[in-house]
Amino acid sequence: xxxxxxxxxxxxxxxxLVLLLYFGGVPGPAPATSRHERARGGGGGGRRSGxxxxxxxEPFQPFSPGDETDTEEYNAHVSxxxxxxxxxxxxxxxxCRMDSCFDFSLCRRNGFKVYVYPQQKxxxxxxxxxxxxxxxxxxxxxxxDPSQACLFVLSLDTLDRDQLSPHxxxxxxxxxxxxxxxxDGRNHLVFNLYSGTWPDYTEDLGFDIGQAMLAKAxxxxxxxxxxxxxxxxxFPKEHPRSGGERGxxxxxxxxxxxxxxxxxxxxxxxxxxxxxxRNALYHVHNAEDVxxxxxxKHGKDWQKHKDARCDKxxxxxDKYDYREMLHNSTFCLVPRGRRLGSFRFLEAxxxxxxxxxxxxxxxxxxxxxIDWNTGAVIGDERLLLQIPSTVRSIHQDKILAxxxxxxxxxxxxxxxxxKIVLTTLExxxxxxxxxxxxxxxxxxxxxxxxxxxxxxxxxxxxxxxYYAGLGIKPYPxxxxxxxxxxxxxxxxxxxxxxLVAVAKSQYCxxxxxxxxxxxxxxxxxxxxxxxxxxxxxxxxNKVSLPETALHNKCTHAEEFTPFxxxxxxxxxxxxxxxxxxxARSHFWDSNKERWGYTSKWTNDYSMVLTGAAxxxxxxxYLYTHFLPSSLKNMxxxxxxxxxxxxxxxxxxxxxxxxxxxxxxxQYKETMMGQSSRASRWADxxxxxxxxxxxxxxxxxFGGMPLVHSQMRLDPVLFKDQVSILRKKYREIERL
Numbered sequence: 001x002x003x004x005x006x007x008x009x010x011x012x013x014x015x016x017l018v019l020l021l022y023f024g025g026v027p028g029p030a031p032a033t034s035r036h037e038r039a040r041g042g043g044g045g046g047r048r049s050g051x052x053x054x055x056x057x058e059p060f061q062p063f064s065p066g067d068e069t070d071t072e073e074y075n076a077h078v079s080x081x082x083x084x085x086x087x088x089x090x091x092x093x094x095x096c097r098m099d100s101c102f103d104f105s106l107c108r109r110n111g112f113k114v115y116v117y118p119q120q121k122x123x124x125x126x127x128x129x130x131x132x133x134x135x136x137x138x139x140x141x142x143x144x145d146p147s148q149a150c151l152f153v154l155s156l157d158t159l160d161r162d163q164l165s166p167h168x169x170x171x172x173x174x175x176x177x178x179x180x181x182x183x184d185g186r187n188h189l190v191f192n193l194y195s196g197t198w199p200d201y202t203e204d205l206g207f208d209i210g211q212a213m214l215a216k217a218x219x220x221x222x223x224x225x226x227x228x229x230x231x232x233x234x235f236p237k238e239h240p241r242s243g244g245e246r247g248x249x250x251x252x253x254x255x256x257x258x259x260x261x262x263x264x265x266x267x268x269x270x271x272x273x274x275x276x277x278r279n280a281l282y283h284v285h286n287a288e289d290v291x292x293x294x295x296x297k298h299g300k301d302w303q304k305h306k307d308a309r310c311d312k313x314x315x316x317x318d319k320y321d322y323r324e325m326l327h328n329s330t331f332c333l334v335p336r337g338r339r340l341g342s343f344r345f346l347e348a349x350x351x352x353x354x355x356x357x358x359x360x361x362x363x364x365x366x367x368x369x370i371d372w373n374t375g376a377v378i379g380d381e382r383l384l385l386q387i388p389s390t391v392r393s394i395h396q397d398k399i400l401a402x403x404x405x406x407x408x409x410x411x412x413x414x415x416x417x418x419k420i421v422l423t424t425l426e427x428x429x430x431x432x433x434x435x436x437x438x439x440x441x442x443x444x445x446x447x448x449x450x451x452x453x454x455x456x457x458x459x460x461x462x463x464x465x466y467y468a469g470l471g472i473k474p475y476p477x478x479x480x481x482x483x484x485x486x487x488x489x490x491x492x493x494x495x496x497x498x499l500v501a502v503a504k505s506q507y508c509x510x511x512x513x514x515x516x517x518x519x520x521x522x523x524x525x526x527x528x529x530x531x532x533x534x535x536x537x538x539x540x541n542k543v544s545l546p547e548t549a550l551h552n553k554c555t556h557a558e559e560f561t562p563f564x565x566x567x568x569x570x571x572x573x574x575x576x577x578x579x580x581x582x583a584r585s586h587f588w589d590s591n592k593e594r595w596g597y598t599s600k601w602t603n604d605y606s607m608v609l610t611g612a613a614x615x616x617x618x619x620x621y622l623y624t625h626f627l628p629s630s631l632k633n634m635x636x637x638x639x640x641x642x643x644x645x646x647x648x649x650x651x652x653x654x655x656x657x658x659x660x661x662x663x664x665x666q667y668k669e670t671m672m673g674q675s676s677r678a679s680r681w682a683d684x685x686x687x688x689x690x691x692x693x694x695x696x697x698x699x700x701f702g703g704m705p706l707v708h709s710q711m712r713l714d715p716v717l718f719k720d721q722v723s724i725l726r727k728k729y730r731e732i733e734r735l
């Protein structure tokens with residue numbers, strides 16, 4: 001009997017122990033888990049050991065960004081030692097930030113200057129990297145003296161670090177380490193578009209960047225160092241070096257819907273990194289308003305690996321023209337490829353097709369300054385099936401705003417290699433000079449961060465293009481700048497009459513006379529008495545006007561008082577533009593294949609001469625500090641073309657033409673027939689020089705920024721058959 005009791009007790013105890021182990025009451029040995037499972041949370045780290053994940057999450061595992069270096073395919077090809085080396089290469093300097101890995105003292109002496117290492121003999125540089133280096137060397141940041149530099153850029157091509165690429169630079173590690181100024185990468189900037197290679201495409205560059213900053217495409221949020229690295233877009237080798245095409249949105253359609261709601265056309269990867277999302281797109285494709293096309297027909301051995309859907313997908317793929325789809329869709333899907341970034345991103349921006357990002361873990365380009373919620377839809381790879389209903393739910397007002405923002409972002413930061421590079425440098429400069437850093441509004445609204453120099457002012461109301469948005473009016477007075485090139489001989493000279501007439505304007509605050517005459521400055525009593533201060537500055541035989549002399553909100557004037565008053569009232573309604581009198585135009589000469597300049601009176605114009613014009617003083621600052629010294633030196637040497645260059649600059653900023661106002665019908669160049677210096681307008685070489693200037697300026701701007709206009713503004717009642725006494729600017733009709 002006792003034996004039976006003992007047997008039953010032992011049996012019950014064993015059964016209880018089994019039940020406890022089964023239900024987790026007594027901790028048992030944890031099951032072995034892979035590194036990839038631990039990275040996702042399996043086997044501990046954020047949940048209790050042994051507690052299984054809900055089964056509902058299992059179907060979404062293929063869409064999880066995860067750690068791409070830990071796939072089964074990767075483990076089959078790479079040894080543990082190689083994986084450790086990759087991890088060390090990518091993550092060394094992971095904690096670098098500006099305050100720990102950047103020497104600010106190098107920037108205090110000479111400001112933000114960038115030095116490019118001289119190219120080494122025998123080193124090949126790809127066309128894309130040549131464009132990057134050319135953009136830096138042509139910018140206002142460039143210095144050829146390393147002792148003046150704040151930032152250093154390698155001449156060694158680091159763009160393509162895919163070992164299978166023909167542009168891969170071998171032995172880069174030793175070449176970089178041998179540079180005398182490398183200093184473990186401190187204050188260096190490394191550009192990269194492609195990293196890693198098949199099959200895993202890690203973010204390993206193949207050399208130790210040390211404490212260098214990384215301007216990288218397809219960078220993951222895991223490896224991106226906020227406030228230190230810069231995420232740049234992936235751009236093709238055909239991307240324009242400068243200028244670039246404008247966005248393709250020519251008119252706003254209301255409601256803003258196109259033929260297709262959502263489109264994509266691109267490669268489908270059957271295995272490996274980047275295959276999961278694109279392989280699932282056929283679930284969403286409906287061949288009506290959602291057209292998502294993929295093809296397996298790429299690579300040498302695609303037929304060996306094709307699946308059951310390949311033939312059908314390839315046939316459907318060939319039915320559609322990609323450009324037609326791109327320009328006739330409201331939204332464009334941008335799924336990840338082998339790497340996180342895709343060429344489809346820039347293509348969608350330019351086409352005004354709102355990008356729908358489907359690349360989990362991608363640090364979007366220039367995310368430090370650009371608010372991508374205003375220019376794109378950020379999707380989730382794991383929620384692919386919800387994408388169509390999500391984009392359909394977006395209100396048409398929001399779609400219109402998104403589309404307009406794509407055009408602004410494309411033209412401001414992405415349309416050329418030069419803009420991508422300059423945006424990168426401007427972001428770093430804002431970090432270095434934090435007290436003058438741009439605000440988010442400056443970066444995300446027209447004209448953008450590249451044309452808004454915070455060194456001019458930190459107050460948005462000091463910039464002409466923010467007046468309307470802020471609801472403020474321009475300053476009600478102007479400063480007149482008169483450029484004197486002839487000596488004062490008598491009181492009846494035109495320059496003195498001009499000075500008196502301008503001083504009579506009710507809007508004139510002061511007059512600055514820039515004395516650029518060979519004769520000495522006349523005595524004070526030779527100048528006429530005026531009701532406003534007159535400041536005389538002796539120049540150095542230069543046409544370019546000094547920005548420091550302009551203390552108020554504009555301008556030039558070479559007409560009589562009513563013309564000045566009317567032009568200024570017009571300018572107050574258009575403070576971001578040049579308002580003037582004599583107009584000129586440009587045209588494309590197809591025979592000579594170059595830009596031409598004409599002074600003929602025609603029905604349109606694209607420039608107004610700044611010898612008689614009104615514009616905001618910020619453009620003088622931009623002229624002085626934004627334009628390269630090569631263009632300004634050319635203007636000074638020729639004593640010509642400063643008005644053309646100013647028109648180029650303002651039109652590049654505003655994307656708008658100047659405004660022509662009423663002028664004397666008998667207008668002639670007042671300087672004709674005076675001194676030999678002033679009669680340069682009659683010199684035939686003068687016209688030829690202006691033709692040359694047009695093409696030189698267009699080359700630097702990367703295209704023709706001038707915009708034609710057929711509008712002229714006249715006073716209300718101008719030439720109307722009413723009493724002259726009823727007209728506000730009656731003197732204008734008499735002249």
